[in-house]
Amino acid sequence: SQQGEEDPQALSIQEGENATMNCSYKTSINNLQWYRQNSGRGLVHLILIRSNEREKHSGRLRVTLDTSKKSSSLLITASRAADTASYFCATDAGGTYKYIFGTGTRLKVLA
Amino acid sequence: GAGVSQSPSNKVTEKGKDVELRCDPISGHTALYWYRQSLGQGLEFLIYFQGNSAPDKSGLPSDRFSAERTGGSVSTLTIQRTQQEDSAVYLCASSPRGGAKETQYFGPGTRLLVL
Numbered sequence: 001s002q003q004g005e006e007d008p009q010a011l012s013i014q015e016g017e018n019a020t021m022n023c024s025y026k027t028s029i030n031n032l033q034w035y036r037q038n039s040g041r042g043l044v045h046l047i048l049i050r051s052n053e054r055e056k057h058s059g060r061l062r063v064t065l066d067t068s069k070k071s072s073s074l075l076i077t078a079s080r081a082a083d084t085a086s087y088f089c090a091t092d093a094g095g096t097y098k099y100i101f102g103t104g105t106r107l108k109v110l111a
Numbered sequence: 112g113a114g115v116s117q118s119p120s121n122k123v124t125e126k127g128k129d130v131e132l133r134c135d136p137i138s139g140h141t142a143l144y145w146y147r148q149s150l151g152q153g154l155e156f157l158i159y160f161q162g163n164s165a166p167d168k169s170g171l172p173s174d175r176f177s178a179e180r181t182g183g184s185v186s187t188l189t190i191q192r193t194q195q196e197d198s199a200v201y202l203c204a205s206s207p208r209g210g211a212k213e214t215q216y217f218g219p220g221t222r223l224l225v226l
Binding site for chain 1: 115142146152153154156159161167200202204206209210211212214215216217218219220
């Protein structure tokens with residue numbers, strides 16, 4: 001299966017600290033996306049990184065992509081309690097419409 | 112509406128009954144996805160609609176599951192003869208054209224519990 005796997009499965013940090021989550025996948029991709037999910041409901045898109053990009057920033061988010069290792073990381077800087085959520089990576093199957101979602105990292109930011 | 116809506120929010124049913132879950136995508140979005148998320152798990156792709164093309168049903172877990180999309184807008188996911196293992200959150204998402212670089216906009220989901 002191409003399903004991405006996030007690491008760690010769960011992460012608990014203090015407010016103000018940085019949070020790093022990793023995603024590994026198995027087959028070649030064109031694009032990788034990160035999503036956030038609050039309280040087991042709908043997902044919200046955070047950022048998309050293309051296979052020819054190595055790093056991308058959006059506000060307090062920094063995403064890296066290493067296609068040689070088939071891995072990506074999501075860094076949230078200066079975390080806030082409101083960042084508490086599950087974070088998923090999603091990979092396309094070689095550029096198709098079908099994204100495969102990983103199992104997610106549950107982040108808890110303690111105030 | 113401004114976003115993707117799903118109904119009902121929660122559904123409790125008895126084993127063996129049929130259920131219908133509804134999704135209203137963002138107006139103008141031609142691509143529509145259904146996913147299933149079991150407790151504490153990732154999203155499992157179920158089915159994909161794009162315009163008038165034949166849907167990609169490759170993720171449907173059994174023939175008890177079916178979906179349709181009428182008029183290229185509203186979609187209904189039907190589960191016949193529900194089983195306890197069908198209990199999950201069913202998420203719908205839409206995107207403008209279904210391209211690989213597009214953001215998927217998710218609805219809040221329907222939480223299904225089969226007793």
